Amino acid sequence: MTDASKSPIEDFGRDLIRQVNELVEKIPGLAQYRGREQMRDQDRLLREHTVKKMQDLKARMDQVKADLLNNGGLALLDDVDRVTSRLDGLMNAHRFAAYGYTGAFDPNQILEGELGKLYEYDLKILKAVEDADTKVASLEAATPDNARETIQAISRVVGELEPLVKQRKDILLSFGS
Numbered sequence: 001m002t003d004a005s006k007s008p009i010e011d012f013g014r015d016l017i018r019q020v021n022e023l024v025e026k027i028p029g030l031a032q033y034r035g036r037e038q039m040r041d042q043d044r045l046l047r048e049h050t051v052k053k054m055q056d057l058k059a060r061m062d063q064v065k066a067d068l069l070n071n072g073g074l075a076l077l078d079d080v081d082r083v084t085s086r087l088d089g090l091m092n093a094h095r096f097a098a099y100g101y102t103g104a105f106d107p108n109q110i111l112e113g114e115l116g117k118l119y120e121y122d123l124k125i126l127k128a129v130e131d132a133d134t135k136v137a138s139l140e141a142a143t144p145d146n147a148r149e150t151i152q153a154i155s156r157v158v159g160e161l162e163p164l165v166k167q168r169k170d171i172l173l174s175f176g177s
Contacts, residue, residue, distance in 0.1 A: 054091035
């Protein structure tokens with residue numbers, strides 16, 4: 001569509017958006033608030049992605065349990081079940097953790113720098129989940145001879161993930177105080 005063929009409604013819409021953006025820039029603090037909202041949205045998306053990866057890991061671990069059950073690996077079943085249960089708890093804790101939200105007029109504001117730190121922390125959690133993913137892939141390919149070692153490696157990675165998920169709440173509470 002060329003500029004000459006734009007409808008008056010499209011022109012009106014673009015002009016209205018431009019005017020609103022100009023107005024937002026004139027209201028003290030509103031532009032920063034919008035920037036924080038975008039950062040919160042990015043953090044929320046990252047957390048949703050991380051939780052999805054955790055759900056996938058849990059499903060794969062459940063499949064490993066079924067494979068062990070069907071192939072005589074009962075001796076390893078309890079170990080895999082413990083790791084899966086811990087992963088499930090972490091997944092739920094991370095899914096339902098606070099988002100770093102403060103309203104526009106709350107006395108204790110979470111600033112852009114603090115939201116950036118929270119996002120970086122959530123990236124650490126994602127990295128730990130990706131490490132667990134690599135270990136689960138190793139378990140899926142493991143033989144009965146080396147499966148126990150691989151399960152222990154997954155347990156260590158989940159053990160490293162636990163304090164990260166739990167400390168996130170403490171980090172969030174330290175902001176704005």
